[in-house]
Amino acid sequence: MRDSIALSAGVINSKPVTQPAFAPKPYIQLESNTVADEPLIPLDPAWPHLSLEQVRAALCAPGQMFEMETVAVNGVPTRVWKNAPANLQLMIQLARGFGTQPFAVYEEERVSYEALYRAVAALARRLQAMGVGKGDRVALAMRNLPEWPVIFFATVSIGAILVPLNAWWASGELEYGINDSGARLLFVDAERHRRLADCYDRLNGVERVVASRLSEEPGGKAVSLESLIGAAGDWNGLADEGLPEVAIAPDDDATIFYTSGTTGSPKGALGTHRNLATNILSSAYTATRAVLRRGEPVPPPSPKVALLVIPLFHVTACSAMMTVAIATGSTLVFMRKWEPEAAMQLIERERVTLTGGVPTIAWQLIEHPARARYDLSSLEAISYGGAPSAPELVKRIHQEFGALPGNGWGMTETMATVTQHMAEDYLNRPTSAGPPVATADLKIMDLDGTRELPVGEVGELWARGPMVVKGYWNKPEATAATFVDGWVRTGDLARLDEEGFLYIVDRAKDMIIRGGENIYSSEVEDVLYAHPAVTDAALVGIPHRSLGEEPAAVVHLAPGHQVSEAELQDWVRARLAGFKVPVAIRFSDTVLPRNANGKILKTELKTMFADRIAA
Structure with missing residues (x-):
């Protein structure tokens, strides 16, 4: 459930990392007898120019982009971003304004923002014609392809609930997720179609299967996606039908993401439009915070090019990456499968500015023997999470690529972003997951959940904010045990320092006694x-x-x-x-x-x- 949630920060931060704000100096080495947090490089003596509280006061003041207000979310007073999009339908409508700018690149395919919007609108109307309406579940089992975002936004734009399923799951696991969610419609790619073909009769509520990229038209209750909206290369030529008019409130249900629990059956985390829209301003806030801490003027948002190597059925890629990319007119470059040299070829060809996922990906780029053959100078940020990373990696990213490292903390139950850590703050505290965004609160509780612990003590991390999901789909007991008065009990053992920086110590169940x-x-x-x-x-x-x-x-x-x-x-x-x-x-x-x-x-x-x- 732990997420690599900092990828999105680089989308909005337009600081050219080829001209660092601090003068390049020899890198200091970690002390041989400690792994404690020490700056990995000599920082500008004047850094930070502003404290976290000063940044928050400046950015969140009335009339500013990051102004907050308190609203009732599920009956709990909650700080929210006042200027976040009200729903995901509005987000995709606004994205149309980027016109011919590229939205997605997959192998030789290129999809513009105008083509994305037309495909979303066309598919949304086809879904309504199939009888899909507000609150209905639509399951999606597919690798990262240009049609994945189309299916996502077409579904949520008519008020239905998108259920992204783990494309790595075996047929029995996929069958569980489809039946547990009560999906009426199932979208699959060719691989998942072959994997599930023998299971279709056991999918209790599925009325129709829509498959993409098949070599021939499927039979039975399956139809091809191309018969509904054409292939990706055809989307720009679709009729300008416009999105259907559907009233969608910020706290209406939008998604069911299944947790990655390794014991028992996965639980479906029920997310809302507000949950996903929150990430857009959270990522922008983190990037802007880094600029102000550096003492520089805030640059206007600028489109980026992101190599997306984590699957969209994971909240990191969908909520903290895809939505932020769409909000800024950025380009997502998809890979069919992670392979380091192929990734370097794409970084060079597409002038990729940010990438990441898990620490292993960063290490493989750094250590690959063919790296010198490729121009990777466009990289501005390499971010990751989901696994611990060595402080040495933080330093090497900056040293080898001139890129700013980033990480953060979140989970499926928080729709990704709760804390983000980047730039000098990360270089200064390489073992931290960063401070929370302004709309989030953290506290450390004893394992009984009855007493808040003092600063510096290790206990269970609890998190609160507009990114926390409603609960678990059809699991009231698990919901009651995990979600308490707006707080989510994370199951992570952690501590907070005096400034509020988060340090994840362990999973409670992974602690060895x-x-x-x-x-x-x-x-x-x-x-x-x-x-x-x-x-x-x-x-x-x-x-x-x-x-x-x-x-x-x-x-x-x-x-x-x-x-x-x-x-x-x-x-x-x-x-x-x-x-x-x-x-x-x-x-x-x-x-x-x-x-x-x-x-x-x-x-x-x-x-x-x-x-x-x-x-």
Whole structure:
């Protein structure tokens, strides 16, 4: 559920990173005996020019773009962005104003904003003709393709609820999501059509399947998307029908995103138009905050080019990336599948200004032996989340590309953005997830949820704001346990510093208790990441007869580097208490397995220690 939510920040920040505000100086090295937050480069002595509170007062003053107001959301008084779009239908109507500017690039296909709008309007009317109306669910199982945003906006623009399904799921998992949501209509690409063909009769409420990019017209209750609105290259020639007139309130239901829980059945997080629209101004606020902290005048928004390598069925890509791109007239470049050299080719060809996803992607761009053959100078920002990252990576991004690093924190239940961290703030606090946006509140509670803890203490993170979803679809008990008076109980162990910067320590369920001593996975992982040979690391707990469990680690090494288990254990022992040293370390030839949200699948890694578990 943890999200890489900072990708969107670079969309609105138009600062040319080829001319950094601070003078380039030799990079300082991390101290050999610590992984504590220290500036990774010498910052301008005058930075920050404004405190976080001064920035907030200036940006959120009456009459300013980021002015806030308090409204009742689900009966709870909530601070919201006063100038956020009222709904997603209005957002796509405004986006039409970007005209011939490119919206999407996929291989040789290019879709303009005008073509996007015409396709959305045409499909919205076709959906109404099929009987789809306000509150109906429309499921979507598809890889990142130009038609994904068309289906999304056509659905929400008529008040229906879009259900983005994990395209990596097996047929049984997809069947669960479709039936659990009660979808009336299902959109699929050719791969998902083949995967689900034998399941169509078991999809209880689905009246019609619409499939894209098939080699021939499907039969049965399936029709091709192209028969409804044509292929992507034809959309600019569609009749200018305009969107249907449908009354949509900010807190009307818009989406059901399923959580990435690794135990039990996924839960559908019910999101609203306000949830998604909030991200647009949240990302703009973060980017503007960085400029004011730097002491520079705020530049006007400018379109960017984003290489999108995370799936749109994930809230990060959909809510924190796609909606922000559309609000700024930016271009999304899609890849069929992540491959580092293909990505570098696209960055060079399309003059990509920002990319990211999970830390592994950034490392692969940095370490790839072919990198010198490509012009990557257009990159302004590389952002990521969903997994811990080494402070060394933060420095290397700036050092190797002249780009500003970024990360942040959010989850499916917050429709992505709650905190964002970028530029000098990130370089100054490389192990933090940043401060919350102005409309969000954070607090640290004891694990019983009865007492708020003081600054600096570790407890469960609770979050509140207009980005928090209504609850879980058709799961009232789970909703009541997780959502409390506008707050969402995140299940993350975290702490806040004196200025409100968030530090994620661990997932509550991932904390290892060895003989009564707590071991936070991220603490040990940060130390492993700080080793120059390590590019990917995860700590897992393995059973122990008397101690309960012990820490063990799996690491992936950078190309051309070698290090032994004993050397890494000594590295950790020199920096942390002895009980936190992994009792065993296994080496993976590939990057560690992750789900679609970038979360390492630690359950799979535990099988690598079967010999010790059996003993």
